[in-house]
Amino acid sequence: MEGVGAAVLPVVQVFFLTLLLLIMLPAMFGFSLGITETYMKILIKTLKWATLKIQKSVEEESKLKSSSSSNGLIQRDDSSLEKEIGERRRNRGGEFILSDVFYFSRKGIESIVEDEVTQRFTSEELVSWNLLTRTNNNFQYISMKLTVLWVIGVAVRYGILLPLRVSLTAIGLSWLVISTTVVGFLPNCWLKNWLSELVHVMCYRICARGLSATIHYHNRQNKPKKGGICVANHTSPIDVVILANDGGYAMVGQVHGGLMGVLQRAMVRACPHIWFERAEMKDRHLVTQRLRDHVKDKKKLPILIFPEGTCINNTSVMMFKKGSFEIGGTIYPVAIKYDPQFGDAFWNSAKYNMVSYLLRMMTSWAIVCNVWYLPPVTQQEGEDAVQFANRVKSAIAHQGGLLDLAWDGGLKRAKVKETYKQEQQKKYSSMVVGDDSSE
Amino acid sequence: MGSRASSLLREEDIEEIKKETGFSHSQITRLYSRFHSLDKGENGALSREDFQRIPELAINPLGDRIINAFFPEGEDQVNFRGFMRTLAHFRPVEDNEKNKDPTAEPLNSRNNKLLFAFRLYDLDRDDKISRDELLQVLRMMVGVNISDEQLGSIADRTIQEADTNGDMSISFSEFIKVLEKVDVEQKMSIRFLH
Numbered sequence: 001m002e003g004v005g006a007a008v009l010p011v012v013q014v015f016f017l018t019l020l021l022l023i024m025l026p027a028m029f030g031f032s033l034g035i036t037e038t039y040m041k042i043l044i045k046t047l048k049w050a051t052l053k054i055q056k057s058v059e060e061e062s063k064l065k066s067s068s069s070s071n072g073l074i075q076r077d078d079s080s081l082e083k084e085i086g087e088r089r090r091n092r093g094g095e096f097i098l099s100d101v102f103y104f105s106r107k108g109i110e111s112i113v114e115d116e117v118t119q120r121f122t123s124e125e126l127v128s129w130n131l132l133t134r135t136n137n138n139f140q141y142i143s144m145k146l147t148v149l150w151v152i153g154v155a156v157r158y159g160i161l162l163p164l165r166v167s168l169t170a171i172g173l174s175w176l177v178i179s180t181t182v183v184g185f186l187p188n189c190w191l192k193n194w195l196s197e198l199v200h201v202m203c204y205r206i207c208a209r210g211l212s213a214t215i216h217y218h219n220r221q222n223k224p225k226k227g228g229i230c231v232a233n234h235t236s237p238i239d240v241v242i243l244a245n246d247g248g249y250a251m252v253g254q255v256h257g258g259l260m261g262v263l264q265r266a267m268v269r270a271c272p273h274i275w276f277e278r279a280e281m282k283d284r285h286l287v288t289q290r291l292r293d294h295v296k297d298k299k300k301l302p303i304l305i306f307p308e309g310t311c312i313n314n315t316s317v318m319m320f321k322k323g324s325f326e327i328g329g330t331i332y333p334v335a336i337k338y339d340p341q342f343g344d345a346f347w348n349s350a351k352y353n354m355v356s357y358l359l360r361m362m363t364s365w366a367i368v369c370n371v372w373y374l375p376p377v378t379q380q381e382g383e384d385a386v387q388f389a390n391r392v393k394s395a396i397a398h399q400g401g402l403l404d405l406a407w408d409g410g411l412k413r414a415k416v417k418e419t420y421k422q423e424q425q426k427k428y429s430s431m432v433v434g435d436d437s438s439e
Numbered sequence: 440m441g442s443r444a445s446s447l448l449r450e451e452d453i454e455e456i457k458k459e460t461g462f463s464h465s466q467i468t469r470l471y472s473r474f475h476s477l478d479k480g481e482n483g484a485l486s487r488e489d490f491q492r493i494p495e496l497a498i499n500p501l502g503d504r505i506i507n508a509f510f511p512e513g514e515d516q517v518n519f520r521g522f523m524r525t526l527a528h529f530r531p532v533e534d535n536e537k538n539k540d541p542t543a544e545p546l547n548s549r550n551n552k553l554l555f556a557f558r559l560y561d562l563d564r565d566d567k568i569s570r571d572e573l574l575q576v577l578r579m580m581v582g583v584n585i586s587d588e589q590l591g592s593i594a595d596r597t598i599q600e601a602d603t604n605g606d607m608s609i610s611f612s613e614f615i616k617v618l619e620k621v622d623v624e625q626k627m628s629i630r631f632l633h
Binding site: 100104106107111117118122421422425426430 | 477492497501526556560581582596618630
């Protein structure tokens, strides 16, 4: 037993080391050996086979697929307050009847069964299973073959992929810290900037391999340029890695302690990023001013901002906070859409902390996503920051195939404002009182 | 092997709920997922705060009363059975209900739908809508936009029109009589998919 162990260990080590080098080196120099491509092809074939098996053996699945274009639980009646109760106003000059409560109670029960907002803060439910127990709420035991496949899947993911990915990420991050510190010693010149961009991108490429991320960039002619602001929809902290794979960005964020703090301090040595102290973040003018100063300098890298302010589950785009749109300068919108087939990228910060989230990421099959660079926009005449923000939001939602919602992502944690209720009350009152209020 | 949420719901429970409410098997499992996702405390029951976390419900003028309808007298927690029982009121009315108990009235009958609405008004459950109870609901729906006097006269007129036995309050039978021409089945029904 001992003998076998001693013989196997060096083989395993060599195996890992070669894989590491084969993946890492090409990544650093921006070309690929095709290992990932072959892996993806095998994966897709296996998943297709698995889906077919499920579809064949369970009849309900086909019913599910045909009837759920929206995968919803109820068919929402889009009648508004005006339609239901407003008609009476025209007929009888408005008054109250006991059945007015029907409208509100139906709307209330509809929102209890299915509402537009809370479902954005949990992972998207998939119609077909992708061999990860975590993603499907509704599956049952199907067949022995499928179970075996799943077990093999677990072994592969936790035994092979996880250690590989963890080592890749560790290498990537240490590379970032070391090389940015080295570059930081150079005097400010074009060489420094060029090197720093190179070093940053290399590190992110290694990290992306560390997640088995396959990214498809579209419309690269619209890539954000220096002195601009890049805005994108936010799904997870990995968004940063995804975007920075294709170019250098100046990051914006809060100063952290621990490992993040080490990274932040190292990065800022090589090129200017914008890190705020916790106290500074409360002062909106200070924040806007610093961002404005950065944008004015046309030699500095474009700023990367996520105006939603929180992670949303990649089925919709929620309200963009207007702060980013008050800075001025050119906005470069970017739409990011993850393919849920291979792994769920959404970070449910209420349920998982950063470490368990990263663990989940590294034990998924892969992260596949599409990045669309949209043409640059600027604020138009007579358009205020809120309208500008909404315009950009719609463009991003439309490109990414996401639902455009006006609800605030902050509702994840905060209560909704009373003003919305008051609006409804006002609307209803005007119907009850009527034009000729002779009560 | 089995998913996290539905493994807590046993087949016997699903069958019982099916008989009692008329929901289909897949509807029940999906509603259980919804129940589970609302249950932030993960204790198998929903509290009032769990409901108030739904933004669309929080801005509904009658939100609090609707939430109240889920909780039996004096209790602060509603389990899945209770949740389904209340939701069942909003199932559309079907003509041929097969595997149901023929002696008991289905939860989604016209009568029970009206009873649900009646209970939105009748907070103290004394089977009468008093002037005060009517005023309270009116105030919830109109907010600050109508004066007390105006609201008072609206309430008086409504009671006058409905009240047949002169006790200055609306009983359930008077309530039914006033609304006999209203299409309750359509207005108080939600189309559940599969």
